Amino acid sequence: MKELLDQYLSIRKRLKAYEYALYLISWDSETEAPSGCFDYRGEQIGVLVEESYKIETSKEYVHLIDELYKNRQELESDLRHEIQEVKKHIDKTKKIPMNQYIAFQVLLSKSPAIWADAKNKNDFSLFKPTLKEIIAFLRDYIHYLETDDCIGYNILLDEYEPGMTIEDYDQFFGELKTRLVPFVKQVLAKAKNQTNPLSQFSFPVNEQKKFCTYLQDVLGFNRTYGLMKESEHPFTSGSGSTDVRFTNHYYEDNVVSAIFSAIHEMGHGLYEQQCDPKYNGTFNQGGASLALHESQSRFYENVVGRSYEFWMKHYPQLQQQFPKQLEHLSLNDFYQAINQVKVSYIRTDADELTYSLHIMLRYDLEKAIFVEGLSIDELESKWNALFYEYFGLEVPSVKQGVLQDIHWAGGMFGYFPTYALGSAYSAQIFHHMKKDLSFKEVMASGNTKPINEWLKTKIHRYAASKYPKEIIREAIGEDFNVKYYVDYLINKYSHLYGISDYEN
Numbered sequence: 001m002k003e004l005l006d007q008y009l010s011i012r013k014r015l016k017a018y019e020y021a022l023y024l025i026s027w028d029s030e031t032e033a034p035s036g037c038f039d040y041r042g043e044q045i046g047v048l049v050e051e052s053y054k055i056e057t058s059k060e061y062v063h064l065i066d067e068l069y070k071n072r073q074e075l076e077s078d079l080r081h082e083i084q085e086v087k088k089h090i091d092k093t094k095k096i097p098m099n100q101y102i103a104f105q106v107l108l109s110k111s112p113a114i115w116a117d118a119k120n121k122n123d124f125s126l127f128k129p130t131l132k133e134i135i136a137f138l139r140d141y142i143h144y145l146e147t148d149d150c151i152g153y154n155i156l157l158d159e160y161e162p163g164m165t166i167e168d169y170d171q172f173f174g175e176l177k178t179r180l181v182p183f184v185k186q187v188l189a190k191a192k193n194q195t196n197p198l199s200q201f202s203f204p205v206n207e208q209k210k211f212c213t214y215l216q217d218v219l220g221f222n223r224t225y226g227l228m229k230e231s232e233h234p235f236t237s238g239s240g241s242t243d244v245r246f247t248n249h250y251y252e253d254n255v256v257s258a259i260f261s262a263i264h265e266m267g268h269g270l271y272e273q274q275c276d277p278k279y280n281g282t283f284n285q286g287g288a289s290l291a292l293h294e295s296q297s298r299f300y301e302n303v304v305g306r307s308y309e310f311w312m313k314h315y316p317q318l319q320q321q322f323p324k325q326l327e328h329l330s331l332n333d334f335y336q337a338i339n340q341v342k343v344s345y346i347r348t349d350a351d352e353l354t355y356s357l358h359i360m361l362r363y364d365l366e367k368a369i370f371v372e373g374l375s376i377d378e379l380e381s382k383w384n385a386l387f388y389e390y391f392g393l394e395v396p397s398v399k400q401g402v403l404q405d406i407h408w409a410g411g412m413f414g415y416f417p418t419y420a421l422g423s424a425y426s427a428q429i430f431h432h433m434k435k436d437l438s439f440k441e442v443m444a445s446g447n448t449k450p451i452n453e454w455l456k457t458k459i460h461r462y463a464a465s466k467y468p469k470e471i472i473r474e475a476i477g478e479d480f481n482v483k484y485y486v487d488y489l490i491n492k493y494s495h496l497y498g499i500s501d502y503e504n
């Protein structure tokens, strides 16, 4: 056993080194790389990917994992979890015919450009054939991977959020449908003619950056082990707890965008930074799942960042940064402005209240495709019908409808629900956190340290050494329950929009 383990650890070390090199290259591609470098770069990436793939599929490695898996009861729990996951990954790879898999990768390398062109020309028919091919592959993929316990669309759902099934998501979105959709309609009616006082000003980018740097200290983002740069779309990436990076994007006419992107990405970043360093260099490194990751970013962005208590402390600082623009805007008006609800056709522009309805629409469609056999020829009209049902508006163009997201072009079906699940987790986590600490007091102290500590102890430190459902259960003493999320939203937005008699 000792020998097997030593061999495993030495191969893992090599695989992690390739992973680290590829992470750094991809970070550089998104932030600094000159536009002319990509052909040469592509060749180098190809070599690194091939080398690491060769190790992963080598007889020696596969045999090693098989042996360790057989004897997994002798391993300590962290390592046992890791070996189980590696084994699952290898088994999966073995079930998919190699030539079909490669053909799919080739398709996926071209499809985003085809999608982008179709979106630019506002013409769904240009993307349809590619989308049909992607779905045809995924149908085969499901077929190859089906087991006694997991079949159909569940295969895709499980891929992005381990343990989540159609049954779980139906219950989740069912609750949103019955309780949230009617409430949202009521808020939208109230919000109809409102204007946004922030939209009349311009906010110099350099000053926005200074404020985002200030926010790093407020949230306790550790700059010895992390940094912030710029990119077209904000994102976070990293490798282990000691190298965590995020990007932001600044718009002169929209200061709110950069502030909340920064807080959101730092939520992801704090999760990574607060993982127990003992997981660095292992396959238990990083967050436990997409939804759990998103629960942390949404928690900091919405629960903390869009709260009145947070800005009681930090609005004066923002006013100081932008004296001309904000001098006459009261804290209360600012708070209302950052929580304004309005219908957006575009998911990524949606506010906190309506966001998950955009996700629900996508889940409904994916389920229709993979469970009910909806044809791609019907997808556009089905999208528009559902949008009308949830938001009461006609979709004006495919650009603002079925063609808006890149996910499906990237073959990512089953991914979207994790966004909404993350938001819902954050509300449930908040409910339980408040039993241990006073949110008001923490916010008045000027930084989020006690909250960070709570999340670290209950969630972050475990990294990916356990399954997300397990981590949640142990952290808050119960399973996921959507009720907290809907209660949280109805409570917050009833207050904001003066809907005092809301029955729910």
Ligand SMILES: [Zn+2]
Pocket (backbone or CB within 6 Å): 264, 268, 294, 297
């Ligand atoms: Zn996120």
